[in-house]
Amino acid sequence: xxxxxxxxVPGRGSGLVDVVxxxxxxxxxxxxxxxxxxxxxxxxxxxxYVKPAVQFIVFYLALGVFLQLNRNIENYAVYLFSxxxxxxxxxxxxxxATRSVVGNSPLVRKIYLPRELFPVSSLWVAAVxxxxxxxxxxxxxxxxGWAPSVGDAGAGVLGFVIVxxxxxxxxxxxxxxxxxxxxxxxxxxxxxxVATWTSPVLYTWDKVAAVLPEWAFTIYQMNPITVAVELxxxxxxxxxxxxxxxxxxxxxxxxxxxxxxxxxxxxVGQLVFARLEGRFxxxx
Numbered sequence: 001x002x003x004x005x006x007x008x009v010p011g012r013g014s015g016l017v018d019v020v021x022x023x024x025x026x027x028x029x030x031x032x033x034x035x036x037x038x039x040x041x042x043x044x045x046x047x048x049y050v051k052p053a054v055q056f057i058v059f060y061l062a063l064g065v066f067l068q069l070n071r072n073i074e075n076y077a078v079y080l081f082s083x084x085x086x087x088x089x090x091x092x093x094x095x096x097a098t099r100s101v102v103g104n105s106p107l108v109r110k111i112y113l114p115r116e117l118f119p120v121s122s123l124w125v126a127a128v129x130x131x132x133x134x135x136x137x138x139x140x141x142x143x144x145g146w147a148p149s150v151g152d153a154g155a156g157v158l159g160f161v162i163v164x165x166x167x168x169x170x171x172x173x174x175x176x177x178x179x180x181x182x183x184x185x186x187x188x189x190x191x192x193x194v195a196t197w198t199s200p201v202l203y204t205w206d207k208v209a210a211v212l213p214e215w216a217f218t219i220y221q222m223n224p225i226t227v228a229v230e231l232x233x234x235x236x237x238x239x240x241x242x243x244x245x246x247x248x249x250x251x252x253x254x255x256x257x258x259x260x261x262x263x264x265x266x267x268v269g270q271l272v273f274a275r276l277e278g279r280f281x282x283x284x
Contacts, residue, residue: 022117074240091195101178102178115280118175123164198220
């Protein structure tokens, strides 16, 4: 007699669907990652505030004060931090997801559980660290006179979804590749560094439009990270400004394209992950 469950090839599952089915395991992995990360730490979760605060201060002094960008950009502190929280979420989610399978190699070798749980739990931990930063951003925006519309709030939610989906897609892709080739970790570090400086976090989009040809600027706008940063600017920075703000052209179209690219990246990442996961235990 067999149960109602269909037979499957050993070591193969239903991908991200299995993560939803076994979400209790996801909660356990998230708790384990948080406990391991802050084991022996005095400050614990306070580091979620300290690290972005130091990062913000350094960038604000270097660019806002020394290069005097705060004179040309109203409420530059809000503008800067609304981009930093997006980059921090992306870099932590993507980077940790890439290392997640290798980092949990004892579990991978000993028992079977959906391997996608590891990148998803890493993204979840990144979200846990993201929300304290978001709280700080909200407080700063309120002090600056934040008065968002429903559309502004929706832009922030869409920006978060785009970053989460894009980070998970890349994390699945490079997490699988990292099992086979450890060089993937170094590539991810370079990718995150490039993303920080090529997205409009530290400067405004018009500076890019002024030096790139139109076709290249269109490609630049379709980058999901660029889209998410601009959506966060619309959600948190624009409602604090007094005068009319010129948003990047075709924001609605680029937002849709950014979401589509993020979803396609997730699909490709899942396909590659599923193709390689049967070799994880052997390679580790």
